[in-house]
Amino acid sequence: MKGNKQIDITIVGTGFTGVFATHKFTSLGYSVQTLEAGDGIGGTWYWNRYPGARTDSESYVYQYFFSEELLEEWNWEEKFPAQEETERYLNFVAEKFDLKKFMRFKSKVIEAKFLEESNCWKVATEDGYEIQSQFLLMGSGLLSKAQLPDIEGIEKFTGKILHTSQWPKEDLSLDKKNVGIIGTGATGIQVIQSIAPKVKHLTVFQRTPNYTIPMNNPKFSQQKMEELKRQYPEIKQTRQNTFAGFFYDFESSFHELNQQERLACMEKYWKEGSLSFWIGQFPEIFFEEEANREISQFVRNKIRSRVNDPITAEKLIPKDYGFGTRRVPLETNYYEVYNQPHVSLVDVKTNTINKIKGNKVILNDQEISLDILILATGFDAGTGALTAIDLYGKDGRLLRDDWKQNGVSTFLGMQVHGYPNMFLVNAPMSPGAAFCNVPTCVDQQVTWIENCIKHVLSKGKNAIEPSKISEKKWGEHHDEVAESTLVHKTDSWYTGTNVKGKARRVIPYCGGVGEYKNKCDEVTANDFIDCQIY
Ligand code: NA7
Numbered sequence: 001m002k003g004n005k006q007i008d009i010t011i012v013g014t015g016f017t018g019v020f021a022t023h024k025f026t027s028l029g030y031s032v033q034t035l036e037a038g039d040g041i042g043g044t045w046y047w048n049r050y051p052g053a054r055t056d057s058e059s060y061v062y063q064y065f066f067s068e069e070l071l072e073e074w075n076w077e078e079k080f081p082a083q084e085e086t087e088r089y090l091n092f093v094a095e096k097f098d099l100k101k102f103m104r105f106k107s108k109v110i111e112a113k114f115l116e117e118s119n120c121w122k123v124a125t126e127d128g129y130e131i132q133s134q135f136l137l138m139g140s141g142l143l144s145k146a147q148l149p150d151i152e153g154i155e156k157f158t159g160k161i162l163h164t165s166q167w168p169k170e171d172l173s174l175d176k177k178n179v180g181i182i183g184t185g186a187t188g189i190q191v192i193q194s195i196a197p198k199v200k201h202l203t204v205f206q207r208t209p210n211y212t213i214p215m216n217n218p219k220f221s222q223q224k225m226e227e228l229k230r231q232y233p234e235i236k237q238t239r240q241n242t243f244a245g246f247f248y249d250f251e252s253s254f255h256e257l258n259q260q261e262r263l264a265c266m267e268k269y270w271k272e273g274s275l276s277f278w279i280g281q282f283p284e285i286f287f288e289e290e291a292n293r294e295i296s297q298f299v300r301n302k303i304r305s306r307v308n309d310p311i312t313a314e315k316l317i318p319k320d321y322g323f324g325t326r327r328v329p330l331e332t333n334y335y336e337v338y339n340q341p342h343v344s345l346v347d348v349k350t351n352t353i354n355k356i357k358g359n360k361v362i363l364n365d366q367e368i369s370l371d372i373l374i375l376a377t378g379f380d381a382g383t384g385a386l387t388a389i390d391l392y393g394k395d396g397r398l399l400r401d402d403w404k405q406n407g408v409s410t411f412l413g414m415q416v417h418g419y420p421n422m423f424l425v426n427a428p429m430s431p432g433a434a435f436c437n438v439p440t441c442v443d444q445q446v447t448w449i450e451n452c453i454k455h456v457l458s459k460g461k462n463a464i465e466p467s468k469i470s471e472k473k474w475g476e477h478h479d480e481v482a483e484s485t486l487v488h489k490t491d492s493w494y495t496g497t498n499v500k501g502k503a504r505r506v507i508p509y510c511g512g513v514g515e516y517k518n519k520c521d522e523v524t525a526n527d528f529i530d531c532q533i534y
Pocket residue numbers: 143148149150182183184185186187188205206207208327348376377378379492493498
């Protein structure tokens with residue numbers, strides 16, 4: 001179907017953002033069309049079906065809180081649910097609220113153009129579908145544009161090669177295969193620990209080792225679920241005011257404890273087996289070199305104690321950046337994998353991958369034949385999904401060019417000057433671009449957007465965009481906060497250094513979810529004075 005049907009809102013994506021936004025705006029009576037590239041609901045949880053994919057967020061907080069009935073009806077199986085359970089949950093929500101009728105699948109958005117004469121967005125998909133809407137809400141995902149390594153000959157690899165986010169729905173047999181994997185981020189770690197028992201030989205190509213925390217992932221009994229459900233009102237309330245949108249927040253002060261007390265505290269959090277060791281313990285992890293050094297050392301010793309071969313152990317221990325200054329993955333028996341004879345670890349910083357020829361990875365001093373090469377090489381985070389689309393604002397400006405020439409610029413991570421009536425969720429310069437439990441920020445941001453749209457329409461106006469000065473001020477505040485942390489010193493997708501040519505800049509807002517919410521609420525309370533409304 002091709003047409004110039006005029007609706008209120010086009011929503012891009014059916015991940016946590018798209019599903020929630022579709023429900024919110026349709027139940028408020030807006031006409032909505034949601035467009036999704038995949039042929040199913042789930043976003044991240046649709047695409048990332050690689051072995052071992054699961055959340056590092058507790059299920060009881062990594063969910064929606066907008067419906068008492070939904071909270072009552074859905075029971076989680078595990079504390080940290082696997083991809084399949086999370087995908088099933090999002091489908092359950094969509095079916096319960098009859099949302100699929102607003103969604104068009106296999107509809108990859110390739111262009112969105114703001115039409116100044118009508119203050120509308122014209123959105124086009126790869127299969128030739130077009131729609132016009134007054135507002136455009138981009139729920140296209142923080143980690144959805146795959147980042148592929150630039151290795152000579154990779155496109156001619158004669159074995160099977162795939163990026164983790166393009167894992168097929170049908171089972172890919174790894175049994176008795178020689179498998180190689182590039183990348184040891186959160187994804188690589190989940191893949192490695194899951195496939196190691198199945199394959200004939202596993203070669204891990206590691207560029208930078210990661211600090212990790214062992215995951216404690218109990219199954220939930222019915223009794224436990226009932227107990228959790230009684231806590232839901234408290235969880236719902238608490239999560240929006242914490243640093244990272246979880247049910248926990250920084251609890252201790254590093255300096256108020258002596259060294260022995262700090263050690264006991266770290267042991268306690270370590271046993272928790274969750275990200276609370278990182279974002280629920282000492283805030284100083286993020287701000288103070290000395291505190292960070294002691295915590296990093298604690299984690300290094302934990303890693304060392306689990307690896308039999310001292311040379312391999314040293315390769316797996318991060319030495320040149322501090323704990324928590326890049327994403328900390330949770331793991332299960334990850335280090336024990338390297339104690340097995342059929343697993344080899346190659347440090348590609350010292351033994352560089354020079355090229356790929358046939359089914360061989362050619363290193364400085366070795367050639368490795370593989371049946372399957374897995375690319376757990378991450379994403380062009382935050383900006384990737386937005387700049388992949390031809391997004392034209394006022395005066396024919398293109399977001400991709402604007403951000404390339406002038407650097408990324410947003411107001412609250414939700415709006416961009418020159419792109420009226422466009423809203424971003426979990427985008428650069430908001431906590432949702434890394435430092436937030438995604439559903440918490442989705443709830444907060446989509447609700448803010450709802451109020452913004454309501455405000456425009458209640459004034460009888462047609463369009464809203466942030467003023468240039470408000471956007472500039474937000475950028476300055478964002479950078480000031482980011483530069484007060486240790487995060488900006490470390491190379492990672494948080495700072496954009498994983499993508500060649502991407503300007504180095506901290507992508508997520510580092511001031512905390514609670515603080516961010518206060519700032520957004522101020523804008524609403526001041527009747528969006530920071531924006532131009534016309
Ligand atoms: P990440 O965290 O960006 O990890 C990607 C990994 O791939 C990382 O170890 C990279 O090493 C490595 N990489 C990337 N390109 C290369 C090349 N060319 N050669 C060798 N190694 C390479 O992505 P993930 O998918 O693991 O996780 C993304 C987020 O998803 C995660 O943080 C969670 O929030 C969920 P590097 O560290 O750059 O040296």
